[in-house]
Amino acid sequence: MKTNALNITRSILGQPWHWRGNGTDGRDAGFMPDDLVTQLLLARGCDRDDVEMHRIPTIRAFMPDPSLFQDMDRAAERIADAVQSGEQVTIFGDYDVDGATSAALLIRLLRDLGLTARAYIPDRLMEGYGPSGEALVRLGAEGSSLIVTVDCGAQAFEALAMAREAGVDVIVVDHHQCASALPLAHALVNPNRLDESVEGAAFGHLAAVGVAFLLGAALIRALRARNWFAARPEPRLIDLLDIVALGTVADVAQLRGLNRAFVSQGLKVMAQGRNIGLVALMEASRLKRAPLCHDLGFALGPRINAGGRVGKSDLGVRLLTTQDPDEAREIAIELDRLNEERRAIEGDVQAQAEALSATQHNRAVAVIAGDGWHPGVIGIVAGRLKEKLGRPAIVIAVDEHGVGKGSGRSISGVDLGAAVLAAKDSGLLVAGGGHAMAAGLTVAKGGVEALAEFLDARLSADVTRAMGSKSLLIDAVLSPGGVNPDFVAAIEQGGPYGTGWPAPRIATGPVRVIKADIVGTGHVRAIVAGDDGKSIKTVAFRQAETDLGRAILGAPRDRRLWIAGRAKIDDWGTRPAAELHLEDAAWAD
Secondary structure, three states: OOOEOOOOOOOOOOOOEEEOOOOOEHHHHOOOOOOHHHHHHHHOOOOHHHHHHHHOOOHHHHOOOHHHOOOHHHHHHHHHHHHHHOOOEEEEEOOOHHHHHHHHHHHHHHHHOOOOOEEEOOOOOOOOOOOOHHHHHHHHHOOOOEEEEEOOOOOOHHHHHHHHHOOOEEEEEOOOOOOOOOOOOOEEEOOOOOOOOHHHHOOOOOOHHHHHHHHHHHHHHHHHHOOOOOOOOOOOHHHHHHHHHHHHHHOOOOOOOHHHHHHHHHHHHHHOOOOHHHHHHHHHOOOOOOOOHHHHHHHHHHHHHHHHHHOOOOHHHHHHHOOOHHHHHHHHHHHHHHHHHHHHHHHHHHHHHHHHHOOOOOOOOEEEEEEOOOOOOHHHHHHHHHHHHOOOEEEEEEOOOOOEEEEEEOOOOOOHHHHHHHHHHOOOOOEEEEEOOEEEEEEOOOOHHHHHHHHHHHHHHHHHHHHHOOOEEEOEEEOHHHOOHHHHHHHHOOOOOEOOEOOOOEEEEEEEEEEEEEEOOOEEEEEEEEOOOOEEEEEEOOOOOOHHHHHHHOOOOOOOEEEEEEEEEEOOOOOOEEEEEEEEEEEOO
8 A cells, every 4th residue: 555655645736645665754764775776676666586686787687588489489590591591681660769779770780690681661651650561572572582570560461461472471570469360470579479478478568679689689599509600700789789778768668677677788888889870869969978768768769760750761770770970970960850840840739639638528538630730740749648638648640531540648557559459350440559558540531539439438447547546656755955966876776767667756845936937848947945945946847837837936935845856967057966857746834
């Protein structure tokens, strides 16, 4: 049972505050316990016996035997055949970051093995998601005897059947949810296969790039058994972990188990500057230090994504695989420009979607459709809408023929991917799939309302349950003076943080608002001071028009607040300082 924190049963945003794990009140303890990292690990579900392996997550500690997955050895042996015989191979990837990094990983690995593989990334607007039969058959006619699809293919029944009829071998490397029946592939490697072993299914949280990494390990082992490295060096798969880390974080995969090791070790590889494309992208992103975990999701990932959303779909793969520094620089600059264009388009669609959502308060899932919306930004808008409404959201771009392309984002405890698959099986969708927290779909003309009613009926109980149990989980309470760079450095040792391994949330107070204003696009910036005489800077992103933002902006000087959020380092000034990114507040007086 959750323990109440600071006696706050209803905050400004209408939720109780609870301790995550046992919780700690710095007012009574003087500061945090001696072993801060251990407490953070335990509070995130780590078993006490596993604390040390989670403290510094390594690949060796978390890596499974790739052979435990269905079809893994069959896929590895087929690719090994292609390497030895010099076949023409195409890596067919999705147009997002996970697809780009998955394709780049296999292309770079195959290049190190002596085989030059081709990349094919479909155009989002012209071809849509996943492999089409026409594309696979055309690639076969152009000489590719083996095609490996990454981050797509688990639902491509018709396309894979056409490829088989044309005599093209297709290996599917995916992580999206599967139906009980599987498409006709030479091999289908996906820990979310319904016939996967219990041990394999435990890795269902991997992004596709993580599955591709496991396939790479199986491939190297298969070639080692064939004595392929007797006269050539064996590739260091570990050197590709920078790509794995980027795809894992950008795809919002849960950072637990093997994924934590991928990201922790991948950040170390990234800091070494091995990939000239990533180095160029960091320069274009104005990153002047070694990237942190959140940089992958908020700086690098969106720029890779921008190519597939509003530009050329293959820019990300080209950037991550090029060996030419000049080409890397040119692509990185172009991706940065496209990202700015994407943000402008996104802002327009988001404003329209938010206005339409005001009419759907009673539905468990917000299903918002608009004519002419750019399909490249609907996933981002769905995520923003989900955060604002506190419930799952699907945003659908309807084209001139009335056909809708949709993207959805869910909340913890609500499996949106399974619901979309069920809608497809019920005949409500032309295509659809995904995983628990995100899904994509195609809905025929006039089918949006029926889809919304289906999802409302199917998920209403789950959404009610998830929203009813919502609370703000607090890791520690500190005085304002305790929120300093040393404290931020200490809590970072429990990372990397992200989905499934949340960053520590700190409460501080009581504080008075000394100064508050609006900056940027609806961000509320404030300076608050505590009874200890210390002040800290706070930022509440996109909260200007919410109850939280209005409370901070209008707080009387004679009233005090408890505030809660994530402690971060502000390194814009002459020396680093700590600041708090606000998520909630509660009146203390």
